Amino acid sequence: MDTLRSLALDLLITTDPDQKAGRTRAMSTGLTIGADDDILARGIIPGRPAKPVLVAHVELAKRSVFTKEGRAALIHSLAHIELNAIDLALDICWRFKGMPDLFYEQWMGIAREEALHFELLRDHLATLDVRYGDLPAHNALWDIAERTRHDILARIALVPRTAEARGLDASPPLKAKLVKAGDHDGAAILDIILRDEIGHVAVGNHWYNWLCQQRGLDPVVTYAELAKTYDAPRLRGPFNMEARLAAGFSPRELELMGQ
Incomplete structure (x- = not known):
């Protein structure tokens, strides 16, 4: 019998982005979870299309959003991040x-909402005469997932609470640039993504603190240890403190960020 966790792996190894997003959004609720099942990895994780070509982050050309090409590059980059976010949510479901x-x-x-974000950005790209995969992209977000594949506490600490939380900080200035460039449709999509991502990071915060409590760990001290062990990206401001507070970061954590 298919369970939520086994179906999550099926979706994760799907290579076609449109199929992955569409099938994820259509996945039924109320499935048997299979929380204690041992599920063997299969296929290539994650399933990816032949394009985009993946390059180092520093190799991606920076372009002005005040050109059509620059806006397309930005939206393409965001679509790639959202496709990774689908994979990250599916991976945590089956792996642990x-x-x-x-x-x-x-x-x-969360995977369903990330799939919607990908589809919104993909469709907006089409209005800029670009398809997802036409431009190069980087693989930094999945690299963190790979490093934490054997440790659920590290995965939650360093993916939703670190890598994805950076999106809370980046969204307002990106939206402002798109508005200034006249791309109001793109800006509206960023509003949807920010609204949902606050909830996604909040889920990460909840389960991180739950696991720390279960293990008798101090969340702040443990985070610093995990960030060092797994070579997490350093936190750099400016921070969207309002969004981070709404996403469940503690006043103690926010105080440390502000130092």
Whole structure:
């Protein structure tokens, strides 16, 4: 019998982005979770199309959003991030067993919302005469997932609470640039993404603190240790403190960020 976790792996190894996003959004609710099942990896994780070509982050050309090409490059980059975000949510569902059913239900809900974000950005790209895959992209977000594949606490600490939380900080200035460039449709999509990502990071914060409590760990001290062990990206401001507070970061953590 298919379970939520086994179907999450099926979606994760799907190579076609449109199929991955569409099938993820259409996935049924109320499935048997299979929280304690041992699920063997299969296929290539994650499933990826032949394009975009993946390059180092520093190799991506910086272009002005005040040109059509520059806006297309920005939207393409965001679409790639959202495709990675689908994979990250699906991966955490199948890879880590033994969590409460709510954990898997919430991450599958996150995968559905990330799939919507990808589709919105993909469709907006079409108005700029570009398809997803036409431009190069980088693989930095999945690199963090790969480094934390054996440790659920590290995965939650360093993906939703670090890499994805950076999107909370980046969204307002990106939106401002798009508005100034006259791309109001693109700016509206960023509003949707920011709204949803606050909830996604909040889920990460909830389960990070839950795991720390279960293990008798101090969340702040443990985060610093995990960030060092797994070579996480350094936190750099300016921070969207309002969004981070709404996403469940503690006043103690926000105070440390502000120093």
